[in-house]
Amino acid sequence: MSTTPSFDADVAVVGLGAWGSSTLWRLAARGVDVIGIERFGIGHELGSTHGATRLFRVACLEHPALVPLAQRSRDLWRELEASSGRTLLDQVGAVMLGPKDGSVVAGTLEAAATHGLAAHEMSLAEVAERFPQFADVDPTHVGVWDPDAGVARPEEGVRAAVAAARTLGARVHADTRVLEVELVPGGVVLHSSARSWRVRQVVVTAGAWLSKLVPNLPLQPRRTPMLWFRPPTPDPSFDIANLPAFIRELDGDMAVWGHGAMLGHGVKIGMQDVGRNFTDCDPDTVDRAISWERDVAEISALVARTFPGVDPQPESVIACLTTNSPDHQFLVGRPGGDSRLLVGGGCSGHGFKHATGVGDALARMAVGEEPHSDMSFADPDRVHVDRPSLLVLR
Ligand SMILES: Cc1cc2nc3c(=O)[nH]c(=O)nc-3n(C[C@H](O)[C@H](O)[C@H](O)COP(=O)(O)OP(=O)(O)OC[C@H]3O[C@@H](n4cnc5c(N)ncnc54)[C@H](O)[C@@H]3O)c2cc1C
The missing domain is CATH 3.30.9.10 (D-Amino Acid Oxidase, subunit A, domain 2)
Incomplete structure (x- = not known):
């Protein structure tokens, strides 16, 4: 994708926690012109991704589709470890x-x-x-x-993914809160208190704040x-x-x-x-x-x-x-099929291990490719209450 002058970037990722940092990395790895916006610091302790460790399992019992996602995630965690020189996954069983x-x-x-x-x-x-x-x-x-199971490292993982994305050309705005996600004809305008950005599409990975930016998600x-x-x-x-x-x-x-x-x-x-x-x-x-x-x-x-x-x-x-989420499965995809908007959220307490796989899936969806494995179980529309006009989202 190439950016026309009227756009600040092709894609913006709002929220650089577990899933957003990986989405940013995977988009940058695909050569996408991408910006990432995070309201706090990178690897902070105010969301869902702090406390040094998370359990990692491949034999996921929550849904059959999580197994290939965890396998893809493990491959990407290893790739990120290799490129960052950090330990991100301890396969201790x-x-x-x-x-x-x-x-x-x-x-x-x-x-x-x-x-x-x-x-x-x-x-x-x-x-x-x-x-x-x-x-x-x-x-x-x-x-x-x-x-195959073990322990993953949340803050380290977020920092490694953001650093890798930066190296690949992503632009990162930390300590910057997006106040409004406005869907406009042909794109999206993101507003912070200091400025706004016009992009072709947005991936909102705002964790516990997701339904504040994208309403009508029952989270x-x-x-x-x-x-x-x-x-x-x-x-x-x-x-x-x-x-x-x-x-x-x-x-x-x-x-x-x-x-x-x-x-x-x-x-x-x-x-x-x-x-x-x-x-x-x-x-x-x-x-x-x-x-x-x-x-x-x-x-x-x-x-x-x-x-x-x-x-x-x-x-x-x-x-x-x-x-x-109501069924304790993730929400990953396009609510209402809107080509300007992707969401990743509803972690339901088991999402860190899958962060790299989810980020990879969101990046592929953003560029019109099929995800590495079937993500239909996470279609946000399965739980999307009401289908309002998505023209202005707060
Ligand atoms: C106690 C506990 C134990 C867990 N155990 C496990 C486990 O063992 N294994 C496992 O796989 N998972 C586990 N999880 C779940 C896992 O931690 C989460 O699935 C994962 O961290 C969620 O990541 P996220 O990207 O959705 O949210 P976050 O990492 O919180 O990212 C959301 C980001 O969006 C930013 N943001 C929000 N609003 C805005 C805005 N307006 N503008 C800009 N940025 C914004 C936030 O600051 C934040 O950085 C556990 C969770 C908890 C709380």
């Missing part, structure tokens, strides 16, 4: 535990069987021998070992605490080398997930978004202060039961944001 027919075990094994992945069942005796850190294991539960931002724990005295069995990534389904709808200590942090342990410590929020007014009652009490009790080797008083707690 993951252990899954739960009822044989539960979503964690059955979902992982089904994804592995369907796609010929290496994840395989593990007996409880083997789990107990290799991972004695897990306590109070239900004797009817089973384990799965997934050697719900959620305040989600993130916690780290330590053994009372140093204990290497809780280091990442001995306690890899894990997801453990407990009774009811509850599950805990996390991984061993790494990068100077303790053991990360989180819980399923069914606890009382997850609350709907407005990302502009969200209360980031931490309280024992709201953020810690429930998970601390779970930790005392399931990981008695760590102090149930966390060493640190921060607030993070997820953005749920």
Whole structure:
């Protein structure tokens, strides 16, 4: 694509968090004239992409189409590692535990069987021998070992993608908030308080703020605490080398997930978004202060039961944001089929691992190519309530 003088760029990416930074990189890698606009700094701690680590899995149990997306993402994370010289993905493996027919075990094994992945069942005796850190294991539960899984690094990933995009010619405006996305005949005008940009099309990857810029997307931002724990005295069995990534389904709808200590942090342990410590929020007014009652009490009790080797008083707690869609799948594509607008959002708490694959898919859509793998499961129109005139979006 070539830019005519009346356009500031062919494509603008609004929001350079996990998905936007990768979209910018993949567009720049295709030679597209692209600008990226981010309201905070690059790799900041106010959205969904902070806290040092995220679980990475290929045997995704949330939707069959996520497996090829994760495979593409892994290839691109490796490419970005090679070009940036940074470690972005630690393939330390993951252990899954739960009822044989539960979503964690059955979902992982089904994804592995369907796609010929290496994840395989593990007996409880083997789990107990290799991972004695897990306590109070239900004797009817089973384990799965997934050697393809591991831990990805969010802030590093964002910084690496933006740096790679810049090297390839993308222009980046950080600390610049887009106030309005205005769809006009033949293009889009983006307004900030200081200036505006006219582009042919826009990719809005604004995370928890996405539905503020593109209305009528039924997305719900959620305040989600993130916690780290330590053994009372140093204990290497809780280091990442001995306690890899894990997801453990407990009774009811509850599950805990996390991984061993790494990068100077303790053991990360989180819980399923069914606890009382997850609350709907407005990302502009969200209360980031931490309280024992709201953020810690429930998970601390779970930790005392399931990981008695760590102090149930966390060493640190921060607030993070997820953005749920009604079916907990992503929104990636063109709402209403509008050729000027692409969105990427609705991460629903499982989107970081896929950031490079989603960025690649959005970049391909922007230039009129088919995504690397089928993204129809993420079509925003499946959940697009009302189909208003999209002429002025705020
Ligand atoms: C506690 C927790 C645990 C998680 N665990 C995992 C996990 O283990 N594995 C996994 O894969 N995923 C996990 N996730 C989900 C993952 O972190 C998210 O899917 C991912 O980070 C979402 O990225 P994003 O690009 O949609 O949002 P963000 O990274 O927040 O990016 C959106 C960007 O848009 C910018 N922006 C917003 N409005 C504007 C505007 N008006 N103008 C300009 N810029 C704007 C924001 O500043 C931000 O930088 C977890 C999330 C949380 C909160």
